[in-house]
Amino acid sequence: MAQARALSRAAWARENATEFIQTHVVNIAGGVLFLLLAVFLLWPISAVLVKGVYGPEGFTLRFYERFFTAYYYRSFLNTLLLGVLTTSVCITAGFCIAYLTTRGPRFLRSPLKWLTLLPLIAPPYIFALSIIMLFGRRGFITQLLNLDLQIFGFTGVVIAQTMAFLPLAYLIIENMLTSLDSSLEDSAANLGASEGKILRSITLPLLVPGFLKGSLIVYVMAVSEFGNVAILAGRTPFLAPDIYTIVTGIETDFHMAGTLSMFLLLPVAIIFLVQNYFYKDKGYVTISGKPSYAGPRQMGLLILIPMMIVALTEVGLIVLSFAVVAIGGFTRIVGIDNTFTLAYIVDWRANHALVSSLRVSLLAGLFGAALGILIAYVVVRGKFKGRGAVEGLCLAGFAMPGTVLGIGYLLAFNSPPLLLTGTMIILVLNSVFRFAAVGMEAGITKLQQLSIEVEEASRNLGASTPTTFRRVVLPIIFPAAMYGFIYVFMTTMVSLSAVVFLTSPAYPLVAVFIFQWAHSGYIGLASATTVKVIAIVAVCLGIIQVMSRWTGFSITGEIKGRYGG
Amino acid sequence: MGDEAMLVVNDVHKSFGHVGALRGVSADIAKGELISFLGPSGCGKTTLMRIICGLTKPDAGEIILEGRVINDVPPDRRGIQMCFQNYALFPHLTVAGNISYGLQVHKWKKDKIKARVEELLHLVQLEGLGDRRIDEISGGQQQRVALARALALAPKVLLLDEPLSNLDANLRVHMRATLREIQRKVNITTIFVTHDQVEAMTISDRLVVMNQGAVEQVGSPVEIYEKPRNEFVAKFIGYVNMLQGVVKDTSDASRSAVIDTELGESEIALGDSRLSRGEKIYVIIRPEAIRLDIRKSTGPMNSFAGSIRSVMYAGSTVKYTVDVGGKDLIVDEYDPTTHGIRRMGERVVAEIPRNVHILRADSRTPVLT
Ligand SMILES: Nc1ncnc2c1ncn2[C@@H]1O[C@H](COP(=O)(O)OP(=O)(O)OP(=O)(O)O)[C@@H](O)[C@H]1O
Numbered sequence: 029m030a031q032a033r034a035l036s037r038a039a040w041a042r043e044n045a046t047e048f049i050q051t052h053v054v055n056i057a058g059g060v061l062f063l064l065l066a067v068f069l070l071w072p073i074s075a076v077l078v079k080g081v082y083g084p085e086g087f088t089l090r091f092y093e094r095f096f097t098a099y100y101y102r103s104f105l106n107t108l109l110l111g112v113l114t115t116s117v118c119i120t121a122g123f124c125i126a127y128l129t130t131r132g133p134r135f136l137r138s139p140l141k142w143l144t145l146l147p148l149i150a151p152p153y154i155f156a157l158s159i160i161m162l163f164g165r166r167g168f169i170t171q172l173l174n175l176d177l178q179i180f181g182f183t184g185v186v187i188a189q190t191m192a193f194l195p196l197a198y199l200i201i202e203n204m205l206t207s208l209d210s211s212l213e214d215s216a217a218n219l220g221a222s223e224g225k226i227l228r229s230i231t232l233p234l235l236v237p238g239f240l241k242g243s244l245i246v247y248v249m250a251v252s253e254f255g256n257v258a259i260l261a262g263r264t265p266f267l268a269p270d271i272y273t274i275v276t277g278i279e280t281d282f283h284m285a286g287t288l289s290m291f292l293l294l295p296v297a298i299i300f301l302v303q304n305y306f307y308k309d310k311g312y313v314t315i316s317g318k319p320s321y322a323g324p325r326q327m328g329l330l331i332l333i334p335m336m337i338v339a340l341t342e343v344g345l346i347v348l349s350f351a352v353v354a355i356g357g358f359t360r361i362v363g364i365d366n367t368f369t370l371a372y373i374v375d376w377r378a379n380h381a382l383v384s385s386l387r388v389s390l391l392a393g394l395f396g397a398a399l400g401i402l403i404a405y406v407v408v409r410g411k412f413k414g415r416g417a418v419e420g421l422c423l424a425g426f427a428m429p430g431t432v433l434g435i436g437y438l439l440a441f442n443s444p445p446l447l448l449t450g451t452m453i454i455l456v457l458n459s460v461f462r463f464a465a466v467g468m469e470a471g472i473t474k475l476q477q478l479s480i481e482v483e484e485a486s487r488n489l490g491a492s493t494p495t496t497f498r499r500v501v502l503p504i505i506f507p508a509a510m511y512g513f514i515y516v517f518m519t520t521m522v523s524l525s526a527v528v529f530l531t532s533p534a535y536p537l538v539a540v541f542i543f544q545w546a547h548s549g550y551i552g553l554a555s556a557t558t559v560k561v562i563a564i565v566a567v568c569l570g571i572i573q574v575m576s577r578w579t580g581f582s583i584t585g586e587i588k589g590r591y592g593g
Numbered sequence: 594m595g596d597e598a599m600l601v602v603n604d605v606h607k608s609f610g611h612v613g614a615l616r617g618v619s620a621d622i623a624k625g626e627l628i629s630f631l632g633p634s635g636c637g638k639t640t641l642m643r644i645i646c647g648l649t650k651p652d653a654g655e656i657i658l659e660g661r662v663i664n665d666v667p668p669d670r671r672g673i674q675m676c677f678q679n680y681a682l683f684p685h686l687t688v689a690g691n692i693s694y695g696l697q698v699h700k701w702k703k704d705k706i707k708a709r710v711e712e713l714l715h716l717v718q719l720e721g722l723g724d725r726r727i728d729e730i731s732g733g734q735q736q737r738v739a740l741a742r743a744l745a746l747a748p749k750v751l752l753l754d755e756p757l758s759n760l761d762a763n764l765r766v767h768m769r770a771t772l773r774e775i776q777r778k779v780n781i782t783t784i785f786v787t788h789d790q791v792e793a794m795t796i797s798d799r800l801v802v803m804n805q806g807a808v809e810q811v812g813s814p815v816e817i818y819e820k821p822r823n824e825f826v827a828k829f830i831g832y833v834n835m836l837q838g839v840v841k842d843t844s845d846a847s848r849s850a851v852i853d854t855e856l857g858e859s860e861i862a863l864g865d866s867r868l869s870r871g872e873k874i875y876v877i878i879r880p881e882a883i884r885l886d887i888r889k890s891t892g893p894m895n896s897f898a899g900s901i902r903s904v905m906y907a908g909s910t911v912k913y914t915v916d917v918g919g920k921d922l923i924v925d926e927y928d929p930t931t932h933g934i935r936r937m938g939e940r941v942v943a944e945i946p947r948n949v950h951i952l953r954a955d956s957r958t959p960v961l962t
């Protein structure tokens with residue numbers, strides 16, 4: 029007995045020691061992470077916003093004055109309308125498709141899902157290209173049906189942005205729908221509610237947090253990812269392209285850019301606050317107990333048919349767009365000189381940009397995932413006060429319009445000690461801090477499933493903290509890291525809004541390359557390069573999927589499991 | 594009980610892909626009775642309940658309510674209400690909102706809804722909690738909200754799928770009584786699903802023991818306890834002392850038999866059943882029917898010497914494991930305060946009663962004694 033007690037006391041002391049080290053390591057790591065987030069998110073963002081109220085003469089509101097007297101307020105209203113319209117359509121259509129792929133006819137679920145997700149691997153402005161080639165003055169459909177369409181303007185922009193960001197909305201809503209306890213709907217049906225009534229009184233109210241989250245992400249993308257907007261807007265002004273012109277134009281004016289950024293940010297900040305503070309504790313957890321198996325309830329025709337129309341329209345447009353861009357990439361000048369050419373697909377400038385993009389994206393993916401997971405660990409396991417701030421800051425980076433963060437980096441890192449402008453590092457860092465939240469959210473979910481007791485049990489069995497981390501924590505958190513990697517990698521490959529301000533001739537990025545050529549009307553080259561981007565992203569995902577046999581991480585499985593953004 | 598069957602389950606089959614969840618289940622449920630479906634996890638209890646209330650379609654078989662086949666009647670027209678294993682309370686509605694959901698769907702008038710909700714809250718002893726959010730009440734209270742919600746529309750049959758399995762031990766026992774009381778008060782035909790045999794025994798009028806998608810035995814708690822039909826039921830109902838044996842000799846005159854068991858030779862009473870020499874059987878002995886003694890020698894039949902291997906004190910009883918020549922017997926002794934508690938390693942004589950339950954080892958049919 030005495031011996032046993034002595035032994036357990038030794039074990040106890042050891043446990044206390046590891047406990048001590050662990051708490052402090054985690055807390056110190058927390059401090060370092062906070063500092064990093066402050067330098068690479070807080071500082072650049074503040075730099076932009078301060079510019080808007082701080083001229084050479086000191087504090088001033090004259091840029092805001094100009095905002096309201098020049099045409100800029102119209103850009104603001106247009107942008108607001110664009111964001112609201114795109115978001116509403118994306119959320120509505122996303123919900124319809126998600127409802128179909130979780131409760132609709134079984135044979136439709138998989139094809140519908142993967143086709144809907146397809147645009148995620150393409151640059152968002154693929155839809156500007158396809159709209160021009162389909163409905164432009166010399167577009168296939170315009171000529172075929174002899175139409176007289178005006179696609180350049182507000183309508184074209186909304187359509188393109190909706191097509192581009194609907195997959196994001198779908199993914200989030202689908203995930204929420206899958207995790208919704210189906211016995212709630214069964215219960216309502218048992219109590220006599222019709223499918224429509226169940227939708228209105230149970231399903232939709234429970235999805236509100238998902239709708240908010242989806243709205244935030246889609247809204248931010250719609251107003252700041254301005255490829256489609258710049259290409260299709262014509263004479264209609266929008267904030268993000270305005271900022272782009274102001275910053276990259278002949279007379280660079282960071283003050284006005286700062287003011288415009290404020291207005292780009294304002295609605296986003298409002299949704300962000302609503303989502304994170306007012307709605308936080310209204311997230312509905314399932315009460316308790318076993319999940320029940322969802323037998324597919326038959327969807328009534330009154331609900332099935334309208335949803336099918338939405339889904340088929342969307343999927344049809346996606347397939348059509350991909351097809352026409354593929355054709356466009358091998359056609360000399362669509363609609364004018366419809367002869368086959370390989371010139372665009374072998375273009376060396378495009379290949380150069382592609383390689384450089386791939387390098388940046390891989391690095392960003394690696395570091396972005398690592399940073400996200402580290403933050404997740406610190407947020408979940410740390411005991412220090414500012415945990416919430418670390419998490420919030422990271423999320424804010426994700427919710428930040430890319431345009432704002434791009435200018436922020438330009439302003440913040442163009443003087444010593446952090447002179448990064450024109451380097452590859454600034455491109456990588458920008459993506460890392462912009463998207464780390466995805467890995468973080470995924471990591472937090474995983475870590476919350478792994479109770480601290482499991483780690484303690486491992487340590488109790490004699491494993492040291494590093495061993496515990498390697499043998500217990502890492503395997504569980506690995507899928508989250510992979511998920512973060514894929515998201516950051518893919519988004520960095522195709523996203524334009526931030527890096528467009530940061531590329532230099534030495535480090536061209538393919539997203540910027542495509543945008544600039546498309547913007548100047550070289551649809552063929554832009555299409556061919558888009559095809560190459562899609563192919564490369566698809567191959568990378570394919571490799572990860574094939575590796576799943578060894579890594580245990582499957583993309584299909586993970587997308588089914590959860591969405592971390 | 595049971596002349597007019599309220600609900601009949603007739604040879605119901607259901608499989609999910611390769612998994613045969615139900616393989617021909619039949620049962621009659623009488624009006625006003627509380628019948629338990631008892632079986633281990635995964636034996637198809639929930640599936641059967643979902644089929645009865647219409648949320649899942651059976652592959653074959655019929656559900657008959659008051660003489661009418663209701664297979665094609667949708668779940669909301671059957672008058673059968675199910676309480677889900679996880680309660681399935683609507684988290685965005687209040688307690689009252691949950692209870693009144695069905696009433697609102699059926700377009701009841703506001704004041705009638707209000708009155709009915711009050712009545713139900715009173716019935717399940719939740720007065721005054723109507724405005725609480727679902728996550729602001731305890732597990733036992735959530736359970737009662739689920740019950741009230743199911744009772745709101747005054748269904749003909751109530752299905753309770755493991756209603757108590759999410760509660761802690763003490764609360765379970767308390768809620769068991771509450772449930773039974775409410776069921777009697779409303780006089781509603783109730784199917785109670787559980788995998789806890791004690792719970793099933795104490796609460797029900799009758800039991801249906803299920804295993805792997807089939808019914809093993811139907812009967813009153815006493816019947817099931819005293820005359821389990823086969824090995825599975827015996828084990829599931831909590832019999833721990835099952836001795837393998839061979840019939841050595843039978844005597845028609847004294848209606849008894851001598852069995853060569855793992856412990857040694859024992860004489861047992863046969864009652865009405867027949868055994869033939871050489872037959873392999875199981876002898877089932879209830880733990881409380883074995884008597885322990887120190888004084889007696891091993892002389893008479895049915896007495897075997899052994900030693901106490903473990904002692905588990907449980908207040909009103911002590912549970913001993915007695916090692917008899919390498920075979921463990923579980924023995925319950927009541928009122929240890931009066932009798933004193935035996936020590937580990939103490940030598941005792943275990944006396945086995947003549948009246949035991951016998952099962953044929955080779956078939957599933959019982960030999961009734
Ligand atoms: N929708 C479904 N799809 C596939 N298999 C299912 C489905 N529903 C049930 N099963 C399977 O059918 C069998 C019976 O399941 P059921 O939920 O009815 O068991 P149960 O007796 O209620 O178990 P428990 O006590 O754990 O609740 C199990 O093997 C289960 O895996």
Ligand SMILES: [Mg+2]
Nearest residue numbers: 638639640678
């Ligand atoms: Mg069950």
